[in-house]
Amino acid sequence: SYVLTQPPSVSVAPGKTASITCGGNNIGSKGVHWYQQRPGQAPVLVIFYDSDRPSGIPERFSGSHSGNTATLTISRVEAGDEADYYCQVWDSSSEHMVFGGGTKLTVL
Amino acid sequence: EVQLVESGGDLVQPGGSLRLSCAASGFTFSDYWMSWVRQAPGKGLEWVANIKQDGSEKHYVDSVKGRITISRDNAKNSLYLQMNSLRAEDTAVYYCVRTALILRIFYGMDVWGHGTTVTVSS
Numbered sequence: 469s470y471v472l473t474q475p476p477s478v479s480v481a482p483g484k485t486a487s488i489t490c491g492g493n494n495i496g497s498k499g500v501h502w503y504q505q506r507p508g509q510a511p512v513l514v515i516f517y518d519s520d521r522p523s524g525i526p527e528r529f530s531g532s533h534s535g536n537t538a539t540l541t542i543s544r545v546e547a548g549d550e551a552d553y554y555c556q557v558w559d560s561s562s563e564h565m566v567f568g569g570g571t572k573l574t575v576l
Numbered sequence: 577e578v579q580l581v582e583s584g585g586d587l588v589q590p591g592g593s594l595r596l597s598c599a600a601s602g603f604t605f606s607d608y609w610m611s612w613v614r615q616a617p618g619k620g621l622e623w624v625a626n627i628k629q630d631g632s633e634k635h636y637v638d639s640v641k642g643r644i645t646i647s648r649d650n651a652k653n654s655l656y657l658q659m660n661s662l663r664a665e666d667t668a669v670y671y672c673v674r675t676a677l678i679l680r681i682f683y684g685m686d687v688w689g690h691g692t693t694v695t696v697s698s
Contacts, residue, residue, distance in 0.1 A: 469638075501684040503621070510671060510691060511613075511621065516684035554621050558682035563635045565611065565623035565675075565682075 470559040472568035479574045486542040488571045490555030493536060498557040500538040502531060505570075506551045514553075515540060542573075550575045578602035578687050580672045585692030592662050596692055598655040598672030603687075606630075606650040609675040611685060612657050614668035614694075622668075625657065626675055639665075662696045669693050 473491040480486040490500060502515040513522050515531035518538065528543045542549055555568040584596040596612070611626035625636045625646040634646050645658040655672055669691040676683035 499682055499684075501682075503685075505621075510688040511685075512688070513684045513686050516676075516686070517681075522684075522686060552620075556621075556685070558677070560680065564637065565613075565626065565685075567613075567621045567623060570620040 469562060469564065470557065470566050472555055472557065472566055474553075474555060474568040474571045476569070477572045477574065479576055480542075480545050481576045482545055482547060484545055486545050486549070486573055488540045488542075488553050488555075488573065490538045490540070490568050491536055492538075492557065495536055495538050495557065496533050498559070500531065500533060501556045502529075502540045503554045503556065504549075504551045505554065511554065545573075545575055547575050549573060578674075580674065580687055580689035582670065582672045582689045582692035585670065585694045587695045587697065588662055589698050590663060590696055592696070594659045594662065594694060596657040596659065596670055596672075596694070598689060600653045600655065600672075600674075603674070605648075605653040609677040610646075610648060610655045611673045611675045612646060612655075613671045613673050613685070613688075614666075615671070615691075616665070616668040619668075624670070626677075627655070659694070662694075664696050667694060667696045 499517040503511040504514045505511040519531040554570045581599045612624040627646045643661045647656045671691045672689040673685040674687035
């Protein structure tokens with residue numbers, strides 16, 4: 469089965485840039501989606517299909533991929549960005565949706 | 577307002593059964609694939625199952641195959657998850673999720689309910 473690997477935690481100072489990675493075999497061939505989950509809340513889609521932002525998501529959130537790694541970048545980090553972030557793909561060969569293990573973003 | 581509201585979560589003994597429901601509103605329910613995603617206490621997200629717009633395709637994570645069935649009633653704008661032979665490891669918050677899968681291109685899970693809690697314990 470397809471596996472997505474994320475670092476368990478990332479820390480960043482307010483106003484700086486946070487990068488959260490998501491590794492997977494040939495991930496560039498799949499659309500990667502990113503979700504933000506604040507404590508006690510349901511997840512929210514923040515990036516879809518590698519780099520598109522849903523309506524209402526700040527431009528500070530961006531996505532990219534290179535090789536076997538996709539990256540969620542959050543610019544000018546704010547205290548309210550502190551949350552768990554999950555990457556996801558659809559593995560069309562198995563028809564399964566796959567989530568990464570999640571990354572806890574801490575704003576120092 | 578686009579909304580998904582889950583219900584049916586409860587405390588159930590191992591080996592028991594439970595049926596979760598999800599009421600959709602604010603969008604044309606029959607236009608979308610729908611999914612259930614769960615999150616065990618302190619753990620990450622796990623996709624459980626999804627179902628095509630007309631119910632003709634259903635897919636499941638391997639750990640629930642044969643025990644859990646996803647279904648929908650488009651006339652009632654409702655999604656269901658029938659859970660049988662429940663195990664302790666099924667303990668989780670279960671989210672109902674709108675799934676943008678169009679012509680075999682997946683655009684993400686763009687609407688989530690607030691979740692319903694299933695606890696499997698004796």
